[in-house]
Amino acid sequence: MATTTLSREPVNYDPFDYALHDDPYPVYRRLRDEAPVFHNKKFNFWALSRYEDCANAARDFRTFSSAQGTSLEDLKAQVEYLINTDPPVHTKLRHLISNLFTPQQVAPLEDAVRQMARELLAPHLATGRIDIIGDFAAKLPMAIICRLLGFPREDEDMLRAWTDSVVHREEGKFEMPDEGMHATLKLYDYFNQDMAKRAEGQTREDIIAMLMQAEAEGRLKHDDVVGYIYILSIAGNETTTKLIGNICYQLHKHPDQAALLRSDMALLPSAIEEVMRFDGPTQMMARTTTRDVSLHGETIPAGAKVALIFTSANRDERKYKDAESFDIRRNARDHLGFGGGLHACLGAALARLEAKVAMEEIIAALGHFEVDESGLDRMHSPSVRGFTHVPLRFDPK
Structure with a gap:
């Protein structure tokens, strides 16, 4: 009797498909192995x-350029953002504020x-419930x-809503939606109005004053x-919130690791690094090739967008032993959760500080907590992965 061999479909990676956002890791595994x-x-x-x-690509800015943007869609306007430039322009822009x-420099912010x-x-604390995104993590980094x-504290919610709109993408759509474009214009208008007030005499000592x-x-x-x-x-808002x-x-999802952390809070910095490695908020960044690149039997042509x-x-x-396992003792500081090369995240130290203090306070205040998975809600973006709602249950205090 003849037997038939079932073959599965070739792997497909579509970061604009909402179905991928819930659990992209099986697709990623197939990409690594098959394509x-x-x-x-x-x-x-x-x-x-x-x-x-x-x-290697993150380090090779001469071949994998950022000058055409770090998202897969084409730039709407050629503005020299820090992340959308290569040396020597990038060197000049980053040097101004990297210190x-x-x-x-960020350590004195810990008390605040x-x-x-x-x-x-x-x-x-008395209710036994909190949406750790909507009630907490969405507010802390923006503040x-x-x-x-x-910026004044009363504007934080408005600015956060606009920045959320900028990174959101509609399912199956390649371009930034109209809401994101409108939010970008609102942000630009807000920034220009703020600087105009300063020019009229409202002096402040902060990053904008330096710029x-x-x-x-x-x-x-x-x-x-x-x-x-x-x-x-x-x-400064989106990725730390999602982290x-x-x-x-x-x-x-890993109660053994949670118990380990609660028994030894000195493991918290390592736990943060492991989340950045295992399930970091920045899924991908795009580059544009400046020449043909031959790799693994394929040729990426010059001028191509590469995720x-x-x-x-x-x-x-x-790279990592038991890479699909979540182990807070791993402490893999060479992960790419903050990118790499010249464009490694400028605010990594601030993100680590905020995440460390946030988790110290969450664990101290809530004790043991569980996620109400029925209330989870994911954001949708080809480049950022995380939740818009994470409801926690804990014993009321």
Whole structure:
């Protein structure tokens, strides 16, 4: 009797498909094994999924350029944002503020982060429930970045809503939706109005004041200043918010690791690194090739958009032992959760500080908690992965 061999469909990577967002990791595993250089014909981009390939591409800015943007869609306007430039422009822009985000420079913010975390948790302690995104993690990073930028506290919710709209993508659509474009324009208008007030005499000592001084001295153009503020507002809010939610979710899904952490809070920095490796908020960043690239039997043509899937790279068993296991003792500091090369995340030290203080306060205040999975809600973006709602249950205090 003849036997038939069932063959499965070739692997497909479509970051605009909402079905991928719930659990992309099986697809990532197949990409690493079956199509480490993948071509999406529908949207005409390529994707790298192995650690070595992504790490090399992130470092090779001459071949994998950021000048055409770090998202898969084409740039609407050629504005020299920090993340959308290569040296020497990138070197100049990053040098201006890189010293503001070193571990030593952000350390004095710890007391403010801790105080704000306690204020956000306090109203919920007697109820035994909190949406750790909507009630806490969505508010904390934006409050800190607004403090650094000198924006008033009453504007935080409005600014956060606009930045959320900027990163959201509609299912199956390649372009930023109209809501995101409108939100971008609103952010630009807000930033320009703020700077106009400062020019009229409302002096403040903060990052924007420093950038405006650089503009006055001819070291920056006005568009550069607005671009800085735009990137800081989005990056300082979205990824840290999602990181805190992802930490709570992974501790819930791995109760043995949660118990280990509660028994030894000195493991918290390592736990944060493991979440960044295992389920980090930044899924991928795009580059554009400046020449033909031959890799794994495929040729990526010059001028092609290439997705560097960092979270796939971080689960590459060619790099990490038991890469698909969540182990808070791993402490893999060479993960690509914060990117790599010249474009490694400028605010990594601030994100680590905020996540550490946030989790210290969450665990101290709530004790043992569980996620009400029926209330989970994911955001939808080709580049950022996380939740918009993570309801926690705990014993009322």
